[in-house]
Amino acid sequence: MSSIDPPAAAEIRLLLIGPPKVGQSSIANVLAGRNVFPIAASSSSSKTATKSPRHYTNKTILSNKHLLIVDAPPLFVLKNSTSNEAEMKSLAECIAYISPGPHAIFLILSCDDKKNDLFDMEKIVTTVFGSEALKQSIVVFTNIDRLTEKNISVEDFINNQCKQQSLLDACDRRYLTIDSSTNDLTKHETFIKQALILLNNLWEKQTIFKSDMFNTIEKELQHIEQHRLQDLLKPDTSIVEQGAMKLAVREQLRDDIHSHRELADSTFFTLQTHLQTIFKSLVQEVARYFEENIASS
Numbered sequence: 001m002s003s004i005d006p007p008a009a010a011e012i013r014l015l016l017i018g019p020p021k022v023g024q025s026s027i028a029n030v031l032a033g034r035n036v037f038p039i040a041a042s043s044s045s046s047k048t049a050t051k052s053p054r055h056y057t058n059k060t061i062l063s064n065k066h067l068l069i070v071d072a073p074p075l076f077v078l079k080n081s082t083s084n085e086a087e088m089k090s091l092a093e094c095i096a097y098i099s100p101g102p103h104a105i106f107l108i109l110s111c112d113d114k115k116n117d118l119f120d121m122e123k124i125v126t127t128v129f130g131s132e133a134l135k136q137s138i139v140v141f142t143n144i145d146r147l148t149e150k151n152i153s154v155e156d157f158i159n160n161q162c163k164q165q166s167l168l169d170a171c172d173r174r175y176l177t178i179d180s181s182t183n184d185l186t187k188h189e190t191f192i193k194q195a196l197i198l199l200n201n202l203w204e205k206q207t208i209f210k211s212d213m214f215n216t217i218e219k220e221l222q223h224i225e226q227h228r229l230q231d232l233l234k235p236d237t238s239i240v241e242q243g244a245m246k247l248a249v250r251e252q253l254r255d256d257i258h259s260h261r262e263l264a265d266s267t268f269f270t271l272q273t274h275l276q277t278i279f280k281s282l283v284q285e286v287a288r289y290f291e292e293n294i295a296s297s
């Protein structure tokens with residue numbers, strides 16, 4: 001951005017979700033244009049695995065817009081219906097970061113993990129974000145290097161071998177493929193170009209989807225935001241400056257939700273009823289996954 005550009009007054013919010021160890025945080029870095037999300041080592045006991053959500057705002061990739069990237073916590077690592085409070089709090093934080101709702105959701109899946117086929121991503125996404133969410137989702141297949149090793153073409157994988165046809169159809173066949181193993185971001189220019197084409201098509205069609213859950217949390221966040229803005233706005237503050245201030249206040253609010261216990265607790269309290277319903281369904285889905293996974297191994 002050059003110094004004569006006006007301050008960004010709009011924000012584009014992208015949310016990433018997927019099963020564990022599929023390269024979700026690697027993709028978050030590619031989209032953010034910086035290595036800011038910790039990458040998990042390939043061992044399953046890694047300390048850098050994403051346990052709580054993270055967010056990062058890039059202010060340069062899109063002209064005059066902030067690009068917010070939210071790396072969601074795992075939605076699959078649940079124990080049972082009574083002891084998921086930590087996971088619920090983590091999801092509450094994620095929902096608050098991405099409020100008033102994502103412009104697009106990236107559903108990350110690996111080309112090289114048969115277990116992925118057992119995840120009913122369609123059900124998980126619609127359970128958490130509502131039935132409209134898939135209309136603004138893009139499937140991202142990682143690990144295409146593993147296909148190359150096995151001499152399988154990407155087209156053959158996507159059209160014939162991949163078991164996620166119903167998910168792809170529900171997303172109007174919006175998908176991207178990537179070998180996200182390298183953190184040299186200059187290697188991912190083609191991916192970014194293709195991602196921007198898909199995102200632009202989405203943004204031309206509609207804005208963001210709404211849900212009761214997002215409405216509930218957004219109301220509370222705006223209430224806090226208004227208080228903070230009152231102290232900053234002057235009678236001669238221009239509309240553009242107001243927009244930029246609002247973005248800055250929201251960014252600070254997201255940081256505060258992470259670091260101020262009281263704010264995190266009140267966010268969780270606001271979302272609790274929604275989350276309890278969501279987790280009831282998620283727990284059932286995870287139980288089904290484990291049954292099928294055991295049966296198929």
Ligand SMILES: Nc1nc2c(ncn2[C@@H]2O[C@H](COP(=O)(O)OP(=O)(O)OP(=O)(O)O)[C@@H](O)[C@H]2O)c(=O)[nH]1
Pocket residue numbers: 019020021022023024025026027038039040041042048049050051074142143144145146178179180181182
């Ligand atoms: N071969 C290969 N490895 C990849 C690819 N993408 C990511 N990895 C590797 O997979 C491991 C996990 O990557 P992450 O991006 O942390 O995956 P994640 O889904 O965020 O993992 P969790 O947060 O633990 O669920 C790292 O060692 C990455 O280097 C890929 O496309 N191909």
Ligand SMILES: [Mg+2]
Pocket residue numbers: 024025026038039040048049050
């Ligand atoms: Mg991760």
